[in-house]
Amino acid sequence: MNAARLARRAFMLLGLPLILLAAWWVASAGSTSPFWPPLQTILETFPKTWTWDRIVSDVFPSLARLGIGYALAVIVGIVAGTAIGLMPRLRALSEPVLEFFRAVPPPVLVPIIALFAGYTGWLGKIVTIALGCLWPILLNTVEGVRGLEPVLTDTARSYHLSRWRRLVFVVLPGASPRIFTGARQALSIGVILMVISELFGANRGLGAAIVQFQRSFAIPQMWTGIILLGLIGVMLAAIFKVVESRMLAWYVGQRQIERGE
Amino acid sequence: MSIIQSVRLRSAAADATAAGRVGDDVALDLRSVQKTYDTPGRPQVEAIRHLDFSIRRGELVCVVGPSGAGKTTLLRSIAGLLDLTAGEVVLDGEVVAGPPQGMAVVFQEYGRSLFPWMTVRQNIELPLKEKGIAKAERHAKIDRALEEVGLTEAAEQHPWQLSGGMQQRVAIARAIAFEPSVLLMDEPFAAVDAQTRAELEDLVRKLWKDLGVTVLFVTHDIDEAVYLGERVIVLSNRPTVLMEDVRVDLPSERDQLTTRSDAHFGELRGHVYELIQRAKRGDRPDAPPAAASSPQEA
């Protein structure tokens, strides 16, 4: 009984991925096309390409830049977003400007920042990532703070909560679902910028390595890079989900009950 | 309802008001309170024209009025959440400007007045922390409040895991743990089912007697007002003035079955009902009661 349910869950979880992998394996097995090497070849190339040394020299720096830029964006976005959200005048003043910066597709920041900081060092890349990630976090924080339940604000006021306590125990938790929405959008933008920022000038890094493989027609290696980048994206999303489900457990639970699940 | 009876009721109310004014045990005093919403680009709305009454320490007073009588405006004004246009609210001898220290409010929207990201215990604890109460004492107060409302078991749960009635109990526990001079309740049971409502009404009576807290209870329900209150303040339609201050001279030991079937309960309810009906028709005491207002303005 229990075993049957376990088997069913395993089938649901792994069934389609296995079918797709098998299809890829079979379809590409005898491939002689230079662009579509057999999956077998790609998998054999993987450990040879991504040795520990290479991970340390290419992958870790990319992730570190992403981490620093993203963290900066989160801090600045939440602080500025909370301030703007709490001050209606400031919000009215800054709204059109922020809407414009949000609407600028982040990759065009690259040539602009290249003017200031050059593009060989870390600085330009980190600034690019931070600036690209900033706007969704900032604007969602503003919305979250603004959309705070008025009864909660009244409650906080009638119990004399100090400014600081109101901020920490009422405003930020109340805005946190929206902040996470922004942070999630920012994360995928951050990964895009992590790759793009390495495509300009002479560079090292995961994105740079993949393009290097492509330019030198090392196609199976290029494919391993694509797969690795995909895995990193999946991993980051999974980490994000764990953090979110911890910090927003109350929100998820509340919504489930509201929807009668 | 005979004329004689209504006269008797009215004089009783007058006595009560007079007694409240003279003694220095007044907890809450409304002096010529007036509120007009004046928003640029919008027609002026005169919500409260003139209100003048006081509540003695340890009293349980209900406020009823026809819908749209400005009950919530009144409560928000008393709670210091709304600025008055004229007049003043005095709590413990101090004029209210902004939310006063000695007041706790239980809002109608129980689901939205509790912090969903905190457990029941944390919800009750936050205002106590703000008061600067030491940890051990805080915990003792929380436990006592939870026990009073019968929620000891639910302390570690989140509010949204509880039923509507239990959530409102949490809000009440938070308010009584705060130990306010005056407990304001804004139609707290309007959104719960009838059985829960009866239980919560008895809970309020019990807490009032056990803790001796002063309660101002706003409701639209005439039965509830008469059942709960020692006095019922009936409001007119908008712009609000005082229709009548009705003294509820029922025995202080009340229960849902005997009290509600008591003949005198029926009379009082009938009287208040009639007042409300008159208020709905637009019948209102013309001017503010001159005797009550003139000494206050000095």
Add this chain to the structure above:
Amino acid sequence: MTTTPTAAPPAPRAARPRTRRSGRRNDAWLGVLGVLIVLAGAELLSRTGIVNPDFLPPVTEMYASLFQLLGEGSFWESLWLTVRGWAVGLAAAMALGVLVGFVIGSSRFLREFTNSTVEFLRPIPSVALIPLVVLMFGTKPASAFLLVLYAAFWQVLVQVLYGVADVDPVARDTARSYRFGPLRVARSVIYPTALPYIMTAFRLAAAVALILEITAELVIGVPGLGRDIGIAQSSGNVPETYALVIVVGLIGVAVNLFARFVERKALWWHPSVRSEVA
């Protein structure tokens, strides 16, 4: 219990002072003021030399360059290519995402069966595909198309899946008890419920599509404004670089406004505006 109406509906909240209308006009003026402050500030920073004018030319020069561009045919050609690439990719992603979403969403088995795969493929950054599309299509618009399609498709699919899952089971049972055919159920029950989510999907996907279109132009060299920015920058024409960035930003603003406009038009009947779920 949350769905059953309570005996006594909560009394309407008392009128609270809100300065809605006049406030909105004031807000608009403040917004204009904000824009002017930023423009004047940038101009000053550059004119006074606090920021090197080689990096940040005066705003007036950027706009002079912009007006010059407006007179050039090649600019309009690039603008057209960018907008076309965005629109085609977005339309394809919407069509595909809605179709696949409806098919998967309407069957519990398919939903569960595909869940792990969707959750795995979705976070794969579309830029990972850049080397592949370069090999396949070079700088042809098809490169940009594939990147846009991949990025926008997942946004749409996930929203549509949420939307279809949100269908009230009672409504579905009602439809079934009246023996509606599957097509009629899709049209009269599932589609109206999912529509707000589809609109949200459109808004999110429209923004993502523009990002990827510009990325493809900038990084791969697909013709369009993104490529022009790259060329202007590498040839040292700083005012033109900024002018083009401003144009792209304005396109972004226009895309957002357009998406919100479509959302409002399509949902005028809908009581609530849904918040984003993804």
